[in-house]
Amino acid sequence: MTTSESQARPAGTAGPVVRTASGAVRGRHEEGLAVFRGIPFAEPPVGEARFQAPRPARPWGGTREAYAFGPPPPQDLGLQGRPGAETGPTGDDWLTVNVWTPEADPSARRPVMVWIYGGSYKMGHAGQPAYDAQRIARERHVVVVTFNYRVGVEGFTRLDGAPANRGLLDQVAALEWVRENIAGFGGDPDLVTVFGESAGAGSIASLLAMPGARGLFRRAVAQSVPGTFFSDELARDMARALAAEAGRKPTAADLTDVDPRQLIAAGQALGARMAQYTDRWGQAAPTVTPFSPVVDGDVLPTTPWRALAAGAAREVDLLVGHNRDEARLFLVLGGMLGRVTDEQVTGVLRLLAPGGEAGERAYRSAFPDVSPTALWERVQTDWLFAMPTLRLAEAQLAGGGGAHVYELTWPAPGSGGVLGACHTLDVTLLFGGYGADLGRLLFAGADVPAEAKQLSSRFRRAWTSFARTGDPGWPAYDTEARLVQVLDADPTVTAYPEERSRRLWEGHEFLPLPLLG
Template identity: 60%
Template sequence: MTVAEPEASKSRPDVRVVAGRLRGVRESGAAVFRGIPFAEPPVGSLRFAAPRPVQSWSGVREALAYGPPPPQGGHFGRDASSRDASGDDWLTVNVWSPDPAPGVGLPVMVWIHGGGYVIGTSGLPEYDGGRLARDGVVVVTFNYRVGFEGFAQIEGAPANRGLLDQVAALAWVRDNIRGFGGDPDRVTVFGQSAGAGSVAALLAMERAAGLFRRAVAQSATGTLFTPELAADISAACAAELGLRPTTADLSAVDPRRLSVAADAVGATMDRWAPRWGRAAYRSITFSPVIDGEILTVTPWQALADSAGRDIELLVGHTRDEQRLFTAISGLLGEVGEEEAAKALDVLAPGADGAQRYREAFPTARPDELYELVHSDWLFRMPSLHLAEARTTAGGQAHVYELTWPAPGMGGALGACHGLDVPLVFGNLDRGQTALLIGEAPSPEAEALSARMRTAWTSFAAHGDPGWPGYDTDRRLVQRFDTESTVSAYPEDPSRRIWQDHTFSPLPLMGDQGLPGDRLRSARSI
């Protein structure tokens, strides 16, 4: 494309990337470039394909606005049928640099957003990289395909397209970040929730080898799908439209319709429980797939087998991961023995897992047991097991736990899932942050954010966040709180319950037939 070149000024930094010239803007001491395409729009003939390199442009491309978010489900008040009017250029990156000049050689931090693999965009105010950049790093955020577009198992299309987008974004960083003052040999990839699960998957992917030197996984998800489960869920989503999960049937379907169909399936997960098991219980419609080609083994197995052993790892979680989800579902203060017993039965490891939880936490109320097993299954133990796998194989990892309770909602959320994001980015007064931090950040919040930013940027620069590495003897971790301390891993009862568990891809449970026989009808079309 040809873009008109406006008059340059000192407030409009100009850089050259492989595809052409860019002009950004200066904001609060950092040069900012938004909405830079790192791949061709995955539409038309490229729908459901692996990302393709972006074509070059002539002139100067204005890099002032975030690219449109990829198609996604309707969660947290968002309407899945709505579509961003600014186009289909979903695959874009954003860069914040304190000194955008070649040869400066600053550490680079590349953020992968979360959202359960079904929602998310890099343009959220919470992910503004300006505060981190002022601490002396180049910050990169980007969009990747989520939901049906990124993770549905579709016949004729590569699996894990969202992960392939992430690899393409990291390859763009390798090829272009020097022009923004960054060092392509000092790239740290960091992410939270599904973003941390993506970081873990990248550690296991041969295609990502050499694209980053360090990795930070904040509350890594433990969910991966077998191809059979992924295909069954995709078939159910396509069946909502009377179609098959093939490129022939779906390539011309408006992405909004597929998002709505996936939401419809997600809203009726209870009836899919006999087939989809834990995925249905937690209403998980999409996750990375162990497909045997793009992702061949789980991250825990890969690390145990010494994959990416030269990549330095920082990993951790919050203490009360589940609390936010309990509040969102309206169950805060409402969980009784029946809900706790079901959660233990479905999620606790092994035949005696429920009993072991009750013995390990003899005074715990039903709501506490409910939150413990949910937190452990989905975030806390998958994160800890990454560190365990790395250190057992002879590598090094640093571990942390955030125990500072969120002041929002009168403190009812505790140290909940997602609280680490505004603290790490330093964005305590924008976006959805007020729900967690409160309307006016306290001095304690500001001080804790400064400590976490220092740890993350120090790790990105030198591989040392400021506390000892984790080992299976002392199990030392950094506890982030009003008074941060280094101590033995605080959640040892949970660790012991899960120590012999293997996080395997979630399977398809059986072939009992689908509601209304819609899947069989779709297959006959």
């Protein structure tokens, strides 16, 4: 019996029951919603199934109690002192879904929003308090689904004898579960929107490019899309280095019997030394994570930007955006705020800016009066999130589709206000989890101001309006006016605010990161 099957039913409850393709599940009534947690969408990927594509969940008899989140997949929970990391329940039934619905009635046919979490492709799970979807579902009368997918070595390390991008294949399997089962929970399987942030947004960009995901969703919201996609050669080289940390070969056969905790430790050890691999791994080295989607030519045939420009997702409505000060979070967590030297700026500009030394000169010319810390932050934000996000919208336009764009500029009030509109702030505002996970840092030492609550409500209204109609409430983006929604205490629609950065990256193509050595 798995962990989630063994949860005892609370005394006196008679929760809602829905029959899925694998069997009946009983949820709970919670504050006007029917909530179901820990429903398997695939078999536990352990034993001979480890490092393989997800397999359909086995049917069960009777009524399964869907009261508790399933256990998180094995992962590295250490992000420079990240607060609020939850270990969750233990067990191997990692691949589970959770549903918040206003009514478990097949006749309701409500819009469905499927959340894909971020976490550098090495951490994260659907049971994190920050992803409690009750506000979105209850306030906006939509069905919200969250789910676990494999991260780190289990989900993304490129191994011989295993498919690439297993974490993405898990996501496809979860979306197939939604298509097959969500009507019983009151959702419309023909009106599915995927939404996610950071690695979750990179996953959504991948899904838009994957033949195996075609037709599984109608709309997509990608918040802070990272530009890091690995070439097959780079991913295999990283796998060799990681497996060597564990004293093994980078094959599914050689790693299947290794305790996941040992492989997590190997990934942590490698991540701590990645700067030593700059001559070999180039721009991937400073990311301190050897995990990203791999352009393997099969599961992921090409980069999202090329795929969208070729029309791969022209039938999908797209909403994308980023935060103004994405990299500020990493400066603060790394103790680097105000301490970046000009020598460090020179190194990062030459590594990340388009054109190497010419890119350094162009950045210094475009931002002549900023401090070394601010210039470091600007190029890191542009390279990792802002420009990949904007270019995804432009690729969608080039391929015959449409896109809406936003930028979050409202600054987080916590920690004396130094965090600005940093990475992950949009997640806290969207879900309203001010005291959960990184929300504790973003709002630390500060009351939640009224303008934050108003902006939070605006996020939910815009995202759910887009899920219903394809219109979040502001004009679509085009390459002439370049209108975007600026989300602040006084939201406005204006030309894309980061025009200097946009011009610096104009014509640059985000290619799979190569193996240099």
